[in-house]
Amino acid sequence: MSAVMKRFPLRLDTRNGVVDMTHGSGGRAMAQLIEELFHKHLDNDLLRQANDQAAFEIQAGRMVMSTDAHVISPLFFPGGNIGSLAVHGTINDVAMSGARPLYLAASFILEEGFPLADLEKIVVSMGEAARQTGVPVVTGDTKVVERGKGDGVFITTTGIGVVPKDIQISGDRARPGDAILVNGSIGDHGVAIMSSRANLQFTTRIESDSAALHELIAIMVNVVPDIHCLRDPTRGGLATTLNELAFQSRVGMTLDEAAIPIKPAVSAACELLGLDPLYVANEGKLICICPEADAQQLLETMQQHPLGREAAIIGRVQNDPNSFVQMKTRFGGQRVVDWLVGEPLPRIC
Amino acid sequence: MKYIDEFRAGDLAMQLANAIKSAARPDRQYRFMEFCGGHTHAIFRYGVQDLMPENVKYIHGPGCPVCVLPIGRIDSAIYLVEQHDVILCSYGDLLRVPASQRKSLLKARAAGADIRMVYSTQDALKIARDNPDREVVFFAIGFETTTPPTAVAIKQARLEGLKNFSVYCNHVLTPAALKALLELPEDNTYGKTLVDGFLGPSHVSSIIGSQPYAYFTRTYRKPIVIAGFEPLDVMQSTLMLIQQLNAGRHEVENEYTRAVSAEGNVKAQKLMAEVFELRSSFEWRGLGSVPNSALMINAAYAEFDCERRFSLPESQASEIKGCECPAILRGARLPSDCKLFGTVCRPDNPMGACMVSSEGSCAAYWSYGRFRQAQAGTGMESVA
Numbered sequence: 022m023s024a025v026m027k028r029f030p031l032r033l034d035t036r037n038g039v040v041d042m043t044h045g046s047g048g049r050a051m052a053q054l055i056e057e058l059f060h061k062h063l064d065n066d067l068l069r070q071a072n073d074q075a076a077f078e079i080q081a082g083r084m085v086m087s088t089d090a091h092v093i094s095p096l097f098f099p100g101g102n103i104g105s106l107a108v109h110g111t112i113n114d115v116a117m118s119g120a121r122p123l124y125l126a127a128s129f130i131l132e133e134g135f136p137l138a139d140l141e142k143i144v145v146s147m148g149e150a151a152r153q154t155g156v157p158v159v160t161g162d163t164k165v166v167e168r169g170k171g172d173g174v175f176i177t178t179t180g181i182g183v184v185p186k187d188i189q190i191s192g193d194r195a196r197p198g199d200a201i202l203v204n205g206s207i208g209d210h211g212v213a214i215m216s217s218r219a220n221l222q223f224t225t226r227i228e229s230d231s232a233a234l235h236e237l238i239a240i241m242v243n244v245v246p247d248i249h250c251l252r253d254p255t256r257g258g259l260a261t262t263l264n265e266l267a268f269q270s271r272v273g274m275t276l277d278e279a280a281i282p283i284k285p286a287v288s289a290a291c292e293l294l295g296l297d298p299l300y301v302a303n304e305g306k307l308i309c310i311c312p313e314a315d316a317q318q319l320l321e322t323m324q325q326h327p328l329g330r331e332a333a334i335i336g337r338v339q340n341d342p343n344s345f346v347q348m349k350t351r352f353g354g355q356r357v358v359d360w361l362v363g364e365p366l367p368r369i370c
Numbered sequence: 371m372k373y374i375d376e377f378r379a380g381d382l383a384m385q386l387a388n389a390i391k392s393a394a395r396p397d398r399q400y401r402f403m404e405f406c407g408g409h410t411h412a413i414f415r416y417g418v419q420d421l422m423p424e425n426v427k428y429i430h431g432p433g434c435p436v437c438v439l440p441i442g443r444i445d446s447a448i449y450l451v452e453q454h455d456v457i458l459c460s461y462g463d464l465l466r467v468p469a470s471q472r473k474s475l476l477k478a479r480a481a482g483a484d485i486r487m488v489y490s491t492q493d494a495l496k497i498a499r500d501n502p503d504r505e506v507v508f509f510a511i512g513f514e515t516t517t518p519p520t521a522v523a524i525k526q527a528r529l530e531g532l533k534n535f536s537v538y539c540n541h542v543l544t545p546a547a548l549k550a551l552l553e554l555p556e557d558n559t560y561g562k563t564l565v566d567g568f569l570g571p572s573h574v575s576s577i578i579g580s581q582p583y584a585y586f587t588r589t590y591r592k593p594i595v596i597a598g599f600e601p602l603d604v605m606q607s608t609l610m611l612i613q614q615l616n617a618g619r620h621e622v623e624n625e626y627t628r629a630v631s632a633e634g635n636v637k638a639q640k641l642m643a644e645v646f647e648l649r650s651s652f653e654w655r656g657l658g659s660v661p662n663s664a665l666m667i668n669a670a671y672a673e674f675d676c677e678r679r680f681s682l683p684e685s686q687a688s689e690i691k692g693c694e695c696p697a698i699l700r701g702a703r704l705p706s707d708c709k710l711f712g713t714v715c716r717p718d719n720p721m722g723a724c725m726v727s728s729e730g731s732c733a734a735y736w737s738y739g740r741f742r743q744a745q746a747g748t749g750m751e752s753v754a
Binding site: 279289292294297343345347350351352353354355356357359362 | 374378380383384387414415416417418419420421489601717718736737738739740741
């Protein structure tokens with residue numbers, strides 16, 4: 022034999038193959054899955070070293086670390102899939118501290134029988150998201166569970182980043198008089214997901230807003246270093262996240278219903294399902310609380326960025342020992358905007 | 371959203387608010403019960419009460435189907451799914467309702483019961499078709515609005531020869547509840563029911579029409595205005611009620627003409643009559659046993675009646691002690707008068723009927739209005 026033996030006799034069958042238990046057993050099948058699928062699509066210098074960890078120089082400053090487990094049904098939805106979501110979600114959690122995200126780690130739990138073609142699609146879009154955002158996946162792990170013990174694929178991503186000097190963003194820093202801003206329309210992600218669930222047959226052109234917000238945030242903290250709070254209103258929606266911030270900072274808030282951007286198609290879908298868009302999940306939105314004096318400048322800065330074009334000032338922070346989030350309705354009335362209770366369930370009549 | 375935003379326009383609301391202010395005579399009270407949870411929801415969500423003068427008050431009625439369903443019926447459904455291993459299909463609202471022993475359908479599901487949330491009776495039929503080896507039960511609930519679709523499903527199941535599909539029927543009737551409310555003694559343990567007029571149901575009336583209410587205005591001499599569920603509908607109807615009272619009239623008027631006619635949806639009524647018959651009595655949470663207030667599947671369609679197909683124990687569950695729901699549903703007391711309100715009874719831990727669904731008056735008071743209690747004396751004071 023003259024030629025070097027091929028590392029694997031046959032290529033990974035990403036057309037018709039499925040995940041089986043050997044893909045998680047630590048042997049050659051797992052090595053092949055990692056090389057021909059994960060490394061191929063997530064490729065970068067650190068990952069290519071193929072160690073069980075990634076080693077890199079650290080920068081001076083405060084480091085930020087965050088982790089997020091992604092489980093979603095369906096795995097593919099208008100505007101993204103669990104792969105892109107797993108990249109964007111963790112980048113956002115890191116960036117909400119004002120940090121510049123540096124690296125991601127990804128851990129996959131695969132269910133026996135899951136089509137390799139779907140897995141490849143997911144990893145391809147993770148790779149694309151990582152390249153577009155400039156935040157590479159530098160280490161990872163794969164486990165396989167028996168059929169029936171998972172839901173296709175679960176992805177946990179962990180991210181680290183560094184906070185620039187003099188940035189002190191925290192959920193407990195909202196102060197009476199501060200302005201509350203959002204970077205765009207509310208509820209897109211949740212409605213896109215619901216519209217693609219099998220038992221809900223309605224069609225909409227709404228796509229998930231899944232996006233990484235770190236570049237927008239970098240510009241924002243550059244213009245207004247004294248931003249008090251940043252948070253992404255994911256599960257529980259705008260209403261629940263504002264309540265978290267109000268509670269953490271021991272303040273109240275008053276929102277102006279007319280100022281909250283909501284797409285007509287989103288409010289129509291919510292109307293149909295008996296849901297309130299304020300409680301519907303977002304994956305590319307942020308809430309920003311800053312001193313009133315900086316609000317206008319910050320708003321204009323946000324509106325310059327593609328992910329902040331529809332940014333708006335939606336309310337004010339005020340003194341309130343009860344930490345109520347209230348809203349001036351379009352109608353001229355006043356009401357509480359409460360925490361989400363349980364799961365958002367559609368109403369009967 | 372065309373055709374919806376028009377009914378939520380703030381400038382029109384201000385005009386109507388001014389018209390109501392000038393119509394309401396300062397020397398009297400106007401206490402209006404909105405029958406439906408949909409109205410309650412609109413009043414709180416849009417802050418309609420804030421636009422009313424001090425002497426115009428809303429009293430929140432029993433028209434939330436989830437709220438008035440007695441605990442025992444949920445207990446039976448849980449028994450059904452746990453003991454008979456059926457697939458139970460339910461509307462989402464119902465899943466959270468507390469049953470006895472701190473159970474709920476949601477908790478039963480977490481413990482392994484096969485309970486599926488559906489959006490329509492058609493979803494339930496599909497589940498039955500897809501699972502021919504399993505018994506599939508549809509948990510039917512609601513006023514006259516949701517009854518015709520249940521009738522359609524039952525007829526369709528017969529047409530298709532679906533042997534594994536049945537219905538747990540909990541449909542209730544609006545006029546009977548209205549009668550029960552109006553016939554309560556003026557001075558019982560629950561206090562006085564003080565209602566000057568009614569905002570009549572909107573969706574229910576699109577089925578039954580406006581005619582059935584004539585009996586009430588004649589007999590009890592209180593005006594009824596059938597009102598749409600949008601906030602401007604509520605305000606316009608409020609103005610119409612005030613004008614009736616000022617003129618000494620007590621008539622059925624229809625504000626919701628875009629959906630409700632005098633005779634209603636005759637086809638839907640026929641469907642209901644074909645499949646259902648009256649129950650001699652049905653238990654309502656908050657109102658107790660109300661004669662002729664609910665429907666059951668009739669003999670011709672008996673094979674689709676889950677209560678005939680499976681043996682279900684009669685639950686003896688009782689209401690929570692100290693809960694003021696009966697008085698609140700009658701409009702005799704306010705949610706904030708109840709000792710349990712906001713202390714142990716909250717939307718995340720509902721004890722009584724009115725806290726269960728977002729359409730219940732206690733849930734609406736808590737979720738949308740509790741800042742008022744903090745600012746004491748601004749609108750939370752007792753109406754009685």
